[in-house]
Amino acid sequence: xxxxxxxxxxxxxxxxxxxxxxxxxxxxxxxxxxxxxxxxxxxxxxxxxxxxxxxxxxxxxxxxxxxxxxxxxxxxxxxxxxxxxxxxxxxxxxxxxxxxxxxxxxxxxxxxxxxxxxxxxxxxxxxxxxxxxxxxxxxxxxxxxxxxxxxxxxxxxxxxxxxxxxxxxxxxxxxxxxxxxxxxxxxxxxxxxxxxxxxxxxxxxxxxxxxxxxxxxxxxxxxxxxxxxxxxxxxxxxxxxxxxxxxxxxxxxxxxxxxxxxxxxxxxxxxxxxxxxxxxxxxxxxxxxxxxxxxxxxxxxxxxxxxxxxxxxxxxxxxxxxxxxxxxxxxxxxxxxxxxxxxxxxxxxxxxxxxxxxxxxxxxxxxxxxxxxxxxxxxxxxxxxxxxxxxxxxxxxxxxxxxxxxxxxxxxxxxxxxxxxxxxxxxxxxxxxxxxxxxxxxxxxxxxxxxxxxxxxxxxxxxxxxxxxxxxxxxxxxxxxxxxxxxxxxxxxxxxxxxxxxxxxxxxxxxxxxxxxxxxxxxxxxxxxxxxxxxxxxxxxxxxxxxxxxxxxxxxxxxxxxxxxxxxxxxxxxxxxxxxxxxxxxxxxxxxxxxxxxxxxxxxxxxxxxxxxxxxxxxxxxxxxxxxxxxxxxxxxxxxxxxxxxxxxxxxxxxxxxxxxxxxxxxxxxxxxxxxxxxxxxxxxxxxxxxxxxxxxxxxxxxxxxxxxxxxxxxxxxxxxxxxxxxxxxxxxxxxxxxxxxxxxxxxxxxxxxxx
Numbered sequence: 074x075x076x077x078x079x080x081x082x083x084x085x086x087x088x089x090x091x092x093x094x095x096x097x098x099x100x101x102x103x104x105x106x107x108x109x110x111x112x113x114x115x116x117x118x119x120x121x122x123x124x125x126x127x128x129x130x131x132x133x134x135x136x137x138x139x140x141x142x143x144x145x146x147x148x149x150x151x152x153x154x155x156x157x158x159x160x161x162x163x164x165x166x167x168x169x170x171x172x173x174x175x176x177x178x179x180x181x182x183x184x185x186x187x188x189x190x191x192x193x194x195x196x197x198x199x200x201x202x203x204x205x206x207x208x209x210x211x212x213x214x215x216x217x218x219x220x221x222x223x224x225x226x227x228x229x230x231x232x233x234x235x236x237x238x239x240x241x242x243x244x245x246x247x248x249x250x251x252x253x254x255x256x257x258x259x260x261x262x263x264x265x266x267x268x269x270x271x272x273x274x275x276x277x278x279x280x281x282x283x284x285x286x287x288x289x290x291x292x293x294x295x296x297x298x299x300x301x302x303x304x305x306x307x308x309x310x311x312x313x314x315x316x317x318x319x320x321x322x323x324x325x326x327x328x329x330x331x332x333x334x335x336x337x338x339x340x341x342x343x344x345x346x347x348x349x350x351x352x353x354x355x356x357x358x359x360x361x362x363x364x365x366x367x368x369x370x371x372x373x374x375x376x377x378x379x380x381x382x383x384x385x386x387x388x389x390x391x392x393x394x395x396x397x398x399x400x401x402x403x404x405x406x407x408x409x410x411x412x413x414x415x416x417x418x419x420x421x422x423x424x425x426x427x428x429x430x431x432x433x434x435x436x437x438x439x440x441x442x443x444x445x446x447x448x449x450x451x452x453x454x455x456x457x458x459x460x461x462x463x464x465x466x467x468x469x470x471x472x473x474x475x476x477x478x479x480x481x482x483x484x485x486x487x488x489x490x491x492x493x494x495x496x497x498x499x500x501x502x503x504x505x506x507x508x509x510x511x512x513x514x515x516x517x518x519x520x521x522x523x524x525x526x527x528x529x530x531x532x533x534x535x536x537x538x539x540x541x542x543x544x545x546x547x548x549x550x551x552x553x554x555x556x557x558x559x560x561x562x563x564x565x566x567x568x569x570x571x572x573x574x575x576x577x578x579x580x581x582x583x584x585x586x587x588x589x590x591x592x593x594x595x596x597x598x599x600x601x602x603x604x605x606x607x608x609x610x611x612x613x614x615x616x617x618x619x620x621x622x623x624x625x626x627x628x629x630x631x632x633x634x635x636x637x638x639x640x641x642x643x644x645x646x647x648x649x650x651x652x653x654x655x656x657x658x659x660x661x662x663x664x665x666x667x668x669x670x671x672x673x674x675x676x677x678x679x680x681x682x683x684x685x686x687x688x689x690x691x692x693x694x695x696x697x698x699x700x701x702x703x704x705x706x707x708x709x710x711x712x713x714x715x716x717x718x719x720x721x722x723x724x725x726x727x728x729x730x731x732x733x734x735x736x737x738x739x740x741x742x743x744x745x746x747x748x749x750x751x752x753x754x755x756x757x758x759x760x761x762x763x764x765x766x767x768x769x770x771x772x773x774x775x776x777x778x779x780x781x782x783x784x785x786x787x788x789x790x791x792x793x794x795x796x797x798x799x800x801x802x803x804x805x806x807x808x809x810x811x812x813x814x815x816x817x818x819x820x821x822x823x824x825x826x827x828x829x
Contacts, residue, residue, distance in 0.1 A: 078211045080334040081327065086217040088326025089224035090283040091351075092319045094303035095310075096227055097275030101150075102312045103235075104244045104268035105158055108493050110173040110634075112276050113297040114180035115149060119277025120284045121188050124196055124291060134199065141277055150273025154266045166492040167429055170437075171641040174634045177297065179695025181631070184293040186688045194291040196284045220282050227275065228319040235315065244268055279303070294631065298504070302351035304497060308358045321358075325351050342513060349508040356501040359494050378430065378646030378710065386566040386648070390559035393652075397555045401548055403740055403747055409547040411660045413619045416554045419655025420612030422640045423561055423648065428605035430646035431569050433581030434598060435496035437633060438503025442606045443613010444511060444628035445479055446472035450614055451532045452524070463538035463545075464618055473610045480606020481599055503630045511625035531624045534617040544618070554615055561608060562648040577601060616659075632658075642697050644707025653709060665690045715762030721772040725765040732757050 094116060101109050109115075122145050126137035153176065161169055188194070198204070198216030205214040234241035243259045244267075251261035284291060302325070309321020329350050336343040381389075397416075401409060421439050428434050454468010483502055513526040536544035537553075544550040568574050579587040580597050588594055617623045626632075636658040643657070644650030669687035673680040719726055736753045739745035765772075770779035790800045805811035 075210055076334060078209060080330045082211055082213055082217065084327035084330035085323060086220050086286060086326070087283075087329060088306075088323035089220045090279050090286065091303045091306045091325055092224040092322035093220075093227055093275055093282065094279035095306035095318045095322050096231055096315060097272035097279070098303065098307040099310060099312055099315060099318055100231065100268050100275070101272035102307075104265045105154070105161075107158055107161060107169050107173065108312070108497075109272070110170065110301075111153075111176035111180060112272075112303070113301040114177040115146075115273055115276040116280030116283070117293050117296040118149070118180050118184060118280075119146060120196070120280035120296060121184055121194075121291060121293070122277075123281045124194050124284075125188075128194070128196070138281070141281065142274055146274030146277035147270040149277075150269035150271070151266055153273065154269040158269065159262060159265070166496075167435060167641060167645065170435070170493070170496055171638050174437075175638050175695045175697075177695075178631070178635055178638065179692055181293050181297065182688075182691040182695060186691065188291070188293075190293065195289075196291065198285040202285075216282075216285060220286070223278065223282070224319070224322075228315055231315045240264070240267075294629075298630075301504075305351045305355035305358060305501075308355055308362070308497070311362060325354055328354075342509070345509050345512050348512075349505050352501040352505045352508070356498055356505070359498045359501070362494075378644070379713065380569050381566060383563065383567045383570060386563045389649075390563050393559050394552070394555055398552060399737065401551060403737075403750070406547055409551050410619060411664065412656075413547070413551045413554055414616060415656040415659035415661070416551065416558055417612050417616035417619055417655075418636060418659030419652045420554065420558050420561065420615065421609050422612075422636055422651035422655035422658070423558065423565060424605040424609040424612070425637060425640050425645055426648055426651045427565050427568070427608065428601055430650075431565075431574060431581070432577040432597070432601045434601065435492065435499060436602075436605065436609075437496050437500040437637060438506070438630060439605075439609045440613060440628050440633040440636060441503040441506045441630070442476050442480060442609035443616055444506060446476040446610030446614040447532070447534060447617040447623060447628075448510070448526060449475045450617075451528075451534060455535060462535045463543075464535055466537070466539045469537060469611070469614060472614050473607050476610025476613075477603045477607035480609075481603040483606075484599055484602035500630065503633055507625055507629055511628060527625065531622055532617075533622045534614070534620075536618055537615075550619065554619075557611070557615075558652070562651075565648060573600075638695075639697075642707060644709035647707065647709045647713075650707050650709045712759075712762075718773045719762060719765045722765045722769040725761065725768055725773075729757050729761040729764075 094112065098109060098112050101107065101112075119141050123137055123141045126132045126140055127134060132140075157172060157176070161172065198214055199219055200215040202214065204216075205212050206218075207213075235245060236242075243254060244264050246254045246259075254261050254264075280296065284296065287296075303322065306318055306322035306325055309324070310316070310318035329347050332343060332347045332350060336346070397412075400412070404412065421443060424439055424442075425436065428436055450464060450468040450472040453471055454465055455462055456465045457463055483499075511527050512530075514528065514530045516523055516525045518524075536550060538544065542549070542553070544553060569577070576587065576592050576597055579590070579592065580594060584594060587597075613628070617627070620627065636654065639658045640651055640654030643653040645654075665687075669683045669690060673683035673687070676683065733754050736745060736750045740747055740750035762773075766774060770782065773779075774782065790796065790804065802811065
């Protein structure tokens with residue numbers, strides 16, 4: 074009985090922390106319609122800030138708590154809403170998700186910047202670990218009582234606020250109809266900002282409370298994922314009901330502790346199951362929950378994608394292969410391997426273009442499907458031993474097939490899900506795979522067969538060898554994955570231009586209309602999920618082979634989220650977006666950070682500056698992701714539009730090509746460093762549209778637009794320039810009387826008096 078009571082108390086405490094964190098999620102979602110994936114990262118930053126104030130600088134506990142809960146939490150929520158969330162209206166669900174994911178990754182980078190991950194930091198419970206009381210023979214510490222009391226008070230307070238107060242009712246109306254709310258005298262922005270301040274404070278409180286309970290040292294990734302477990306509790310209440318969220322949180326806390334207490338100790342997977350339980354619950358709750366009806370109206374968002382013809386796609390595929398081979402001639406062996414890994418990430422990203430860009434379905438764990446193909450190939454697809462070991466074609470085919478089938482099986486129960494719920498379901502699958510399968514390093518015996526899923530926590534995948542094709546050669550490996558990406562890219566574009574692709578687009582725009590026209594949404598979703606999972610599995614398998622040896626960290630949910638974020642930033646509706654997103658995610662920013670680290674080592678006198686720039690480079694992917702709200706179609710779309718205007722400015726295009734070609738030849742003969750070649754090429758590619766507008770404005774912008782943008786010359790006004798409001802303001806500025814006239818006629822419209 075004592076054991077039951079002890080584990081019940083522990084479960085209630087853990088559930089209480091989940092409830093506090095989940096209440097903040099419900100609060101912000103109710104008032105902005107944005108599910109905050111960065112909620113766990115906010116809790117993590119709050120915990121680190123509290124540690125810094127309380128233990129790093131030695132402030133008293135009440136002062137440290139006052140600063141993190143009264144200043145840091147509200148200010149963090151206010152800044153997030155004012156700077157980022159307020160501009161998220163009329164964007165697609167994937168854009169909203171990616172922005173919050175970017176904030177999550179950015180906060181993780183910031184924590185690594187200010188608090189080095191290798192330094193051990195611990196936190197004690199409030200009033201000390203020995204401050205306790207006995208209840209029915211069970212010892213309860215004061216810190217645990219505070220957790221339970223805080224959760225109950227917050228649940229009751231939020232319930233009363235939402236139901237009994239005008240502010241609470243107005244908060245619930247912000248998402249439904251902000252214009253109607255404004256007509257009734259409320260300020261929707263102020264209400265939403267208030268809710269984000271409260272939600273952020275609750276996240277910080279959860280982070281401060283859960284760290285001593287969890288024990289061990291402060292670790293950013295683990296603390297972030299720990300609070301992410303509260304997502305399941307929030308879904309118990311369908312992101313609406315505080316009481317059901319509270320009950321769901323207690324259920325999760327109790328279930329996790331009972332599993333640890335009563336499952337047989339001989340079951341080696343009990344600990345992994347306990348960690349995975351919140352994600353299993355999240356997946357089950359999402360599947361069981363009643364869903365909204367099919368969306369009937371066509372969704373008009375700001376995302377715009379142009380699908381090229383198959384002929385153009387083939388031409389660009391050939392160009393890609395030629396460019397990669399030309400770049401290979403400049404590279405050393407290590408750089409070739411790095412680019413190969415980046416290209417495998419691009420293949421994984423291509424699965425997102427098909428699934429999310431074309432079909433509008435979500436997958437937050439694409440790299441996890443690569444783990445499935447890797448495990449299958451490791452057990453069934455390696456021939457030979459030692460240095461003669463190689464991956465065979467049977468292993469690749471089996472790994473991709475099994476991954477595609479599992480992708481279909483995962484999609485089967487999730488077929489009724491859409492948007493955010495589908496994203497959360499795939500995220501739950503990815504975290505479950507990491508916690509349950511990739512941590513399974515022990516040996517099992519099943520029908521006399523001994524096996525281990527992820528042997529020793531790290532498995533090696535040798536290069537593929539099929540007949541004369543041996544990928545042990547770095548150049549062969551690079552060119553093979555490049556050709557695979559090019560072929561798959563052409564295939565994806567051909568599929569989008571086919572009748573099947575048009576049905577996917579119809580399902581993305583209006584599921585109800587597509588169903589009414591006789592389309593089988595189940596068949597469409599199942600097919601695209603299966604195909605997408607197979608592509609991700611192929612890319613993940615080659616990624617493992619290119620790395621040589623992979624661990625569970627190679628397939629963590631953070632890697633998947635980073636890949637998704639950068640693919641959306643580049644343009645998830647484009648094959649080229651998948652290419653740039655994959656390259657940036659796989660190697661791009663890592664190479665930049667390593668370069669700054671090497672510069673700091675080589676130049677000690679400038680080490681501070683290089684280290685600072687390295688930290689900035691680590692945070693920059695998140696900053697770019699946050700900026701996707703301003704350009705939801707992606708940077709590739711923006712670049713394509715810029716180059717489309719240059720079609721009549723062929724001298725500018727030719728000049729840019731000459732600059733890049735000369736730089737390449739100089740680099741090839743060793744007269745120019747590779748970094749200078751890369752810098753000149755990147756600058757030329759990005760600056761060419763701007764240079765075109767400057768050098769040949771009429772060819773790029775058109776005659777009328779070029780004249781409108783041309784600088785106004787005051788002496789020509791009235792001669793060959795017509796009188797206009799712009800001309801009047803320009804004359805006032807030239808005469809220096811604009812300030813005087815503005816002050817004199819403030820609040821009145823100035824009269825335009827023609828001369829002559």
